[in-house]
Amino acid sequence: MTTATIPPTSLHHGHRVLMKGNEAMAEAAIRAGCDAYFGYPITPQAELLEWMARRMPEEGRPFVQAESELGAINMALGAASTGARVLVSSSSPGISLMAEAMSYMAGSEIPVVLVNVMRAGPGLGGIGPSQADYFQATKGHGHGGYKVPVLAPSSIGEAMALMADAFELAEKYRTPVFILADGTLGQAMEPVELQFRTPPRLASEWVLTGADGRPPRVVKSMHLEPEDLEAHNLHLEAKFAEIAAREVRWAGEQLEGAELVIVAYGTAARVARTAIARARAEGLPAGLFRPITLWPFPSAALAEVAARARGVLVVELSAGQMVEDVRLAIEGRRPVAFEGRSGGMIPTPGEVVDALRRLSAATADATGPATEARP
Amino acid sequence: MIAVAPDSLALPGAESPVSAGPAPKTWSPLHIATDRCKGCELCLGACAKGALALDETRVNILGYHPVRLVDPTACTSCALCARVCPDCVLTVYAAPRPPRGASR
Amino acid sequence: MTTETQAGARVIFERPALLTDLSTHYCPGCGHGVVHRLIAEVLGDLGLGPRTIAVAPVGCAVFAYDYIGVDFVEAPHGRAPAVATGIRRVRPDAFVLTYQGDGDLAAIGTAEIIHAAGRGELLTAVFVNNGIYGMTGGQMAPTTLLGQRSTSSPGGREAAFHGYPIPMTEMLAIMPGVAYAARGSVADAPAIGRTKQYLRRACEVQLEGRGFAIVEVISNCPVGWGMTPTESMERLRDVVAKEYRPGVIVDRTKEA
Numbered sequence: 102m103t104t105a106t107i108p109p110t111s112l113h114h115g116h117r118v119l120m121k122g123n124e125a126m127a128e129a130a131i132r133a134g135c136d137a138y139f140g141y142p143i144t145p146q147a148e149l150l151e152w153m154a155r156r157m158p159e160e161g162r163p164f165v166q167a168e169s170e171l172g173a174i175n176m177a178l179g180a181a182s183t184g185a186r187v188l189v190s191s192s193s194p195g196i197s198l199m200a201e202a203m204s205y206m207a208g209s210e211i212p213v214v215l216v217n218v219m220r221a222g223p224g225l226g227g228i229g230p231s232q233a234d235y236f237q238a239t240k241g242h243g244h245g246g247y248k249v250p251v252l253a254p255s256s257i258g259e260a261m262a263l264m265a266d267a268f269e270l271a272e273k274y275r276t277p278v279f280i281l282a283d284g285t286l287g288q289a290m291e292p293v294e295l296q297f298r299t300p301p302r303l304a305s306e307w308v309l310t311g312a313d314g315r316p317p318r319v320v321k322s323m324h325l326e327p328e329d330l331e332a333h334n335l336h337l338e339a340k341f342a343e344i345a346a347r348e349v350r351w352a353g354e355q356l357e358g359a360e361l362v363i364v365a366y367g368t369a370a371r372v373a374r375t376a377i378a379r380a381r382a383e384g385l386p387a388g389l390f391r392p393i394t395l396w397p398f399p400s401a402a403l404a405e406v407a408a409r410a411r412g413v414l415v416v417e418l419s420a421g422q423m424v425e426d427v428r429l430a431i432e433g434r435r436p437v438a439f440e441g442r443s444g445g446m447i448p449t450p451g452e453v454v455d456a457l458r459r460l461s462a463a464t465a466d467a468t469g470p471a472t473e474a475r476p
Numbered sequence: 477m478i479a480v481a482p483d484s485l486a487l488p489g490a491e492s493p494v495s496a497g498p499a500p501k502t503w504s505p506l507h508i509a510t511d512r513c514k515g516c517e518l519c520l521g522a523c524a525k526g527a528l529a530l531d532e533t534r535v536n537i538l539g540y541h542p543v544r545l546v547d548p549t550a551c552t553s554c555a556l557c558a559r560v561c562p563d564c565v566l567t568v569y570a571a572p573r574p575p576r577g578a579s580r
Numbered sequence: 581m582t583t584e585t586q587a588g589a590r591v592i593f594e595r596p597a598l599l600t601d602l603s604t605h606y607c608p609g610c611g612h613g614v615v616h617r618l619i620a621e622v623l624g625d626l627g628l629g630p631r632t633i634a635v636a637p638v639g640c641a642v643f644a645y646d647y648i649g650v651d652f653v654e655a656p657h658g659r660a661p662a663v664a665t666g667i668r669r670v671r672p673d674a675f676v677l678t679y680q681g682d683g684d685l686a687a688i689g690t691a692e693i694i695h696a697a698g699r700g701e702l703l704t705a706v707f708v709n710n711g712i713y714g715m716t717g718g719q720m721a722p723t724t725l726l727g728q729r730s731t732s733s734p735g736g737r738e739a740a741f742h743g744y745p746i747p748m749t750e751m752l753a754i755m756p757g758v759a760y761a762a763r764g765s766v767a768d769a770p771a772i773g774r775t776k777q778y779l780r781r782a783c784e785v786q787l788e789g790r791g792f793a794i795v796e797v798i799s800n801c802p803v804g805w806g807m808t809p810t811e812s813m814e815r816l817r818d819v820v821a822k823e824y825r826p827g828v829i830v831d832r833t834k835e836a
Contacts, residue, residue, distance in 0.1 A: 137670050163669035167662065168695035175659035175692070179666030182653040183633065183674070187666075205656050309651040309667070311674055313630035319645045321636075321654035503589035516609030516802075516809040522769055538603065555593040556769040562606065562613025564599060569589035 117294045122257045123148035123287045126190075126216060126280070129261035131156055132297035133268050135214075136185040137163040139173040141195060144228045145284035146218035149190045170195035174202040177213045181206070182320045184308030186268055190216040192284075193234050194225065196242075203277055204243030207337070208322030210307075212271035214264070216280045218287035219418075221445040229445015230284035230368060235422035238279045239396040246334070248341045250348060251279040251395040253366040258293045260286060263393075269300035274344055275307070281395060283418060285368045285447070350393035351402055355381070359388025361457055361464075362406055364427050365416040366392050368447065373416050376453035385457055395423065400430035411464040412436040414456055416448055436464055505551040507567040508543060515540035519557035519566060525550040528557060596620040598629050598649045605643055607714075609809020611766040611799030611816075612640060615708055616647050618776045619677070623650065626783055631675045633667050635660040639681035640714045650677075658689025661696035664703045675786065676702070682709045686722040686748045693752065697792045700757025704782045705794040707749065709824060710801040718804035722746040725823055730804070745823065749796040753830040759791030761829040765798045767817035771826065778828070790833050798824045 112118065112128060120128075127149045130138070138157055140150040150166065157164035163180075167173035170191050181187045191199065196217045206213055217238065221231040238251045250270050254260035263280060271278040309318055324330040355377055356362070365373040370391045380387040390406050392399050407413050413435055415424040424439045431437060440456040442448045513536060520528045520543070531544035543565065545551065558566035595601070599620035606612045623629055632650040636642060638657035645652035655663040660678040668676045685693050685707050696703060712730055713719040719732040723745050727736045737745075753761040760782055764775025775797055782793035798820050800812035807815065 137666070139666065165665065165669060168691050171659065172662045172665075172692055172695060175656065175662035176666035176669070178655070178659075179635065179653060179663035180670040181666070182663075183667055183671050185666075185670040187670075201656050202659070205654070209654065309633045309653055310671075311631045311633060312649065312651050317645075317649050317651050319652045319654070321645065321652075323642065323654060512603050514608035518609055518809050518813065521810050521813070540608065553592050558593040559769045559772055560614070560766075562608075562610055562617075563604060564595040564613075564617060566593070567591070567595070568593040570592050572588040572590060 112295060114295055114297050117292055119290050120257060120293050121148060121288065121290045122260060122282065123218065124152045125257045125293060126260050126264055126282070126287075127152035127156065129264040129297060130188045130214070130268075131160060132299060133265040134186050134299045134302070135162070135188045135268070137177075137180045138188050139165050139167055139176040139180070140190050141167050141170045141173050143170075143192045143195045145220055145230070145287050146190050146192050146216070148288070149216065149218070170198040171202070174199040174215075178202050178206055178211055181211045181213045182209070182309050184305060184310070186272070187213050188216070189213060190218065192218045192220045193222050193231070196234060196237065200237075200243035202243075203249070204245050204247065205322050206277045207243070207247035207249060208245065208333075209320050210275035211277070211320065212275055213277045214267040214271055214280065215277060216282060219281065219283045221443065227445045228284065230286075230418055230447065231443070231445060232283060232367060232369060232417050233419040233422065233443065234281065235395060235417070235419065238281050239398070239426070247337060248396055249277045249279055250274070250344060250397070251281055253281045253393060253395050254286065255367050255370040255391060257286065257289070257291050258296070261293065262296060262298070265298040265300055270348065272300070272303050274340055276340070276344075281367070283368050284445075345397035348394060349397045349399045349402070351399040352391045352393060353406065354389040354391065356388035356390065356406060358386050359409075360411045361385060361387040361414065361460055362390050362410045362412075363387060363414050363416055363453070363457070364390045364392070364403065364423070366395065366423065367418075369416045369418055372448055372450055372453060375450040376457065379450060379454050380457050385461055387457055392423070398426045398430065400426070403427065403430045404432070404434075407431045407435045410435060411467045412438065412460045414438045414440060414453075414460050416453055416456075417441045418447060419443055436460070436467075438463075503569055503571070504545070504548055505553045505569050506545045506548070506557075507569070508545065509565045510534075510542040511537050512563050513540060513542035513565045514538060514563060515542065516562065518560045518562070519543055522556040522560045524554070524556070525552065527551050596624050598624045600647055600649050602646060604647055606640065607803050609800065609802050609812065610640070611710065611797070612708060614766045614772060615706065615775075615797050615799065616644065618772070618779055619679070619706065620648055622776060622780045622783055623648075625780070626787070628675045628783065631673065632677060633671065633674045634677040634679065635664045635667070637680045637684040639684050641679055641681060641708065642715070644679050658684050658687070659692055660684065660689065661692040661701070661703065661705065665696050665699070665701050668701055668703060675783070676704070678703060678705045680705070680707055681714075682707070682711060682721040682723045683713050686746050690748075693748070697752045697758050697794065698755050700759070700791040702786050702789060703792055704786045705792070706779070707794060707796040708799050709796050710799040710804070711745070711820065712801045712804040714801045714804050718801070723748070723824070725820065729806075747824070749794060749829055752794060756832070757792050758794065758830060759832045760785045760793040762794075763796040763798065763824060763826050763829060765816060765821055765826045766800070767813050767821065771817075774826070785833060788833070796824070798826065
């Protein structure tokens with residue numbers, strides 16, 4: 102049963118409503134022109150599927166609860182190959198099942214938006230929130246070597262906005278796009294000012310519509326001749342380079358004069374925000390660097406921000422995954438500390454402030470490039 | 477997938493093929509795309525008249541002995557050979573219909 | 581068209597227009613060539629070329645998209661019915677066809693075919709069953725017969741060790757969403773003729789909006805079976821057809 106309490110007829114652009122994250126993402130997708138939704142129930146994103154089950158038929162658009170996440174992602178592959186704007190959602194174990202099709206979609210250049218409402222793992226794990234799928238999303242997920250844009254909202258309003266952006270990115274670059282949320286964002290309710298956006302449709306010469314008055318088209322990822330497949334890989338790499346050059350997003354808060362920079366995304370960024378307020382109140386000059394694209398990772402911007410600080414603290418709902426990209430971006434020039442919780446636990450602002458104090462003490466007499474502080 | 481040249485390689489002692497090359501002026505019941513034949517022999521088994529055989533004096537571009545219509549007069553244009561062929565090697569013709577009113 | 585009409589002679593049989601003019605990679609005598617041709621003939625006869633969006637498998641027929649001249653999407657191994665479901669749901673006017681081998685449909689893709697059939701998706705599924713994994717070198721398939729040797733059952737399939745061959749089409753036919761299920765064979769010209777009729781009916785069932793339609797075609801693999809093409813067709817007729825019996829398995833369009 103859906104727990105939605107808000108009839109969609111009252112969801113007007115510009116109105117302020119209290120909305121559950123999963124449902125808000127679903128409605129944002131519908132307003133962004135999502136033509137079809139395929140999914141499978143899994144906690145903590147079942148509400149997204151249930152909202153779609155009710156709303157998509159109202160809009161006259163296909164909804165399918167597939168037999169598994171394998172079925173759902175492959176239905177998405179097929180639908181998107183005909184030019185449809187397609188959404189799939191799941192949570193971590195289901196995302197693992199989708200890795201095969203993601204690789205095929207990256208190789209065949211098929212645009213699909215995939216929401217991962219992350220839960221704690223590994224394995225069946227738990228249903229608490231997590232950020233432990235960072236590696237999975239940003240380092241290729243499936244086999245064969247590819248990247249997909251990864252968008253990380255840290256509020257429900259931002260999640261709705263990024264949904265429209267995700268469809269746009271997917272179609273512009275002919276790529277799957279991840280939206281990486283976590284169980285807290287998915288299941289919490291918060292006030293949102295509704296900002297819906299429907300990205301324009303791009304004309305495309307590759308979609309399958311039936312070979313009526315034109316030569317047949319084939320959407321495929323197989324290129325058996327090594328020379329051909331290498332050329333295809335170089336083409337994909339050029340695409341990834343273009344995305345990396347143009348689509349990096351991040352947000353800074355209170356970075357002016359920040360000697361200690363917290364790097365965090367999603368729910369961790371919200372905890373960091375509270376911690377920064379408390380830290381500044383006790384005289385610790387801390388600021389927040391919040392990546393919004395986890396891939397392409399805002400390495401250059403982070404390096405620049407870190408250069409003006411004494412030290413960097415990475416906060417994640419995991420044992421530490423993004424921290425590796427932070428260290429790569431900073432290249433050892435500043436100490437990088439880490440604070441994280443696993444298993445569905447969320448770091449508290451108090452724990453983060455303690456970590457800031459430790460980092461501050463460790464870098465108190467830093468005058469130049471320092472050796473790394475290990476977490 | 478495989479680019480094919482329209483020639484087959486005649487081995488020493490080979491005769492000219494009956495039906496390779498452009499269509500003859502008088503009609504033949506069978507046109508054989510010798511460059512597509514894989515020598516699988518399924519058409520031989522399908523032919524009730526035993527009119528087909530592999531031409532072992534030739535090797536085609538794919539490396540097989542292509543099929544040959546050894547007895548054109550035996551062919552009834554039943555097309556069973558063509559229907560069992562996995563490679564559409566055989567195109568089958570029948571005599572033009574006599575004009576209406578003409579005697580057979 | 582590959583030939584000119586000769587001196588007014590009538591064309592009795594020629595390559596269908598939707599079968600592209602390429603030499604296939606299939607082994608000599610392989611039934612895939614015949615099934616491809618039958619599909620090209622049926623789609624052409626029904627005028628479906630411009631509307632068809634087909635789904636290609638993983639297996640020897642991975643190159644089907646090079647040989648049948650319609651829009652095609654490649655599916656991961658076994659997933660063709662799910663890929664086809666996605667196409668069908670967003671393109672109500674398309675004609676949607678899947679082409680799968682026995683590994684694709686009866687092994688890795690069991691869930692996808694059962695659920696597409698169970699949902700009664702308006703799809704036409706072609707299932708080429710030659711009881712072996714040809715592309716990967718001749719391993720045992722779920723439909724390999726008892727006693728049949730393969731590279732992964734070198735002593736011959738044993739029920740106690742390998743299990744029994746799986747009758748996928750009979751299993752699917754139980755479900756009400758399956759409007760039509762038939763099994764054809766390519767063993768000889770009469771069988772090929774009947775298979776074409778089954779394929780045509782399976783396409784019509786989709787056009788009539790009746791439900792899911794599947795045609796299994798028992799076929800050969802001369803190289804995998806270790807036989808000449810002629811011997812393999814004899815085995816198909818005399819051995820395989822005794823276990824996987826050709827005929828119409830269910831036709832719910834006649835019941836209403």
